[in-house]
Amino acid sequence: MKIVIQRVSEASVVINTKEVAAIQNGLLVLLGIENEDTQEDIDWLCNKIINLRVFPDENAVMNKSLKAVDGDVIVVSQFTLHASTKKGNRPSYIKAAKPDVAIPLYQAFVKTLQNGLEKTVQTGAFGADMKVYLVNDGPVTLIIDSKHRV
Template sequence: MKVIIQRVTEASVTINHKEVASIEKGFLVLLGIVNEDTKEDIDWLCRKILGLRVFPDENGVMNTSILDVKGQIIVVSQFTLHASTKKGNRPSYIKAAKPDVAIPLYKTFIKHLEELSQMQIQTGEFGADMKVSLLNDGPVTIIIDSKNKM
């Protein structure tokens, strides 16, 4: 399971010209899932995301978490995070989990993030053609792969 976390001052997701999610200060989390991902990957990633100290403290040092600043989160599924570009110029997405595997894990990820954070997590729509807008704050962008814990 791989995520790209962007610290934002605002972010939104639009599907068919209709805004389906919108936040102010917080995280836009792009989530990519592979067949080997498990509930242990979900738990580890959710705890890592919520514990990241990437918001400024009173001295302007990145030392506070999203929970500390009472931020918001949007999670967007993104199978392209597992693209392989080793051969040719057309990416291969063979490592990305198919919907029958990915959708349950995606939903479990969101539910677990909500349970741990005690906040409502906003989302895009799995498999939809989404337009994602954001104003990256910093810019701060963090990439985490649950297969690289060590």
């Protein structure tokens, strides 16, 4: 499981001209799922997201977590995070999980994150053609892969 986290001052997701998610201060999380991913990957990543100290404290030092600032989250499925670009010019997505595997893991990820934050996590729509708008605050962007924990 791979995520890209962006600290945002605002973010939204639009599908067919309808806004389906919108937040102010918080994180936009792009989530890529592989066939080998499990609840263990979900638990580890959600714990990271909740506790990463990427928000500024009173001295403008990144020292506060999402939970500490009561920030909001949007999670967007992003199979292209698992693109292989080793050969040729057309990315291969063979490592990305198919919907029958990915959808339950995506739903479990959102539920685990909601439970840890004790608040609603907004989402895009799995497999939809989405427009994602954001103001990256900082900018702060992190890439985390659950398979590279050490």
